[in-house]
Amino acid sequence: MAMAMAMSTTADTASRWSLKSLSCALPSLNSSITCSSLRFSTASRRQHGLTLTRSRPTNIQSFTNTVSLGFSDCNSFGNNFSIIDNGSRIYAMRHGRRVPKLNRPPDQRRALLRGLTTQLLKHGRIKTTRARASAVRKYVDKMITLAKDGSLHKRRQALGFIYEKQIVHALFAEVPDRYGERNGGYTRIIRTLPRRGDNAPMAFIELV
């Protein structure tokens, strides 16, 4: 996720860090409440009521702070809590976790990732859950790297992964022009508002 975000910052960004922006940007119970009540004025697709048109930043920030004070005593450790109701174990760290399992057995997982990369290469920008978006980055980058190489063997390897062969041929035709100078990081993830049915955190993933 950091890599995809880093790709989107070019020379024009002076990093405007502030404690308020950090605390409001972390996924938390408080911000979902503030988000729902402030939805009419939320001007950002980054899910939390902090980023708005510049006319009224101070009111919303103070509102967010007061609400978070009211709710913070049911969860400790500042703001990095997550309420998991289904009994699965959640820790704050990711030590040693190399493969995103996506709650699926291995064959389904592979099929899901193949389908997502096919659709991303076909449409250019798709909207899925954040876990899937950050899992599919690796495979999309792999496909683009195969296309950059361009040999027959790589083409056949790509045909074995992507479901539609038109997409493979189009990819091999246009990748050298489009990504010739770029080394890696061919996708960008933009987080958006959660999905209505199950409050799953969503994201746009797009080809850079």
Next chain:
Amino acid sequence: MAASVDPLVVGRVIGEVLDMFVPSVNMSVYYGPKHVTNGCDIKPSMAINPPKITLTGHTDELYTLIMIDPDAPSPSEPSMREWIHWMVLDIPGGTNPTRGKEILPYMGPRPPVGIHRYIMVLFQQKAPLGMVEQPPTRANFNTRFFAGHFDLGLPVATIYFNSQKEPANRRR
């Protein structure tokens, strides 16, 4: 975490289409009952008619509004970037674009493939522009070139939304 929290930078509106600017005018866009916020989702069926736009500002100032799609025809292959949907000149401040001169009639979003961004950019005019000829085609419009050509400078307000082709059957 993004180094910048500004939704226009995160959505790459600033960067691909515009340059960094400081918004000085409040522009609120309404498609029917829906208020447009940066990055929100608008269905093409809701956007067939031009939106209601209200601007702040003095009545003696003139503004130019353009609506463009930088992801035409598809976000992965934007060969027709940018596609201009609407161009209105000489809008008096504090009113709406119906009082301006519509150079290009409004065309609603019709994204064929993928999720497209639609950007509404507002510039402040230094002088009345009068008659500007229509661009020969809506495709391959360049906002920076347009602003430079008519000496419009940096934008004063921008809003963008996403839109995608609606599935034929109503989902859920």
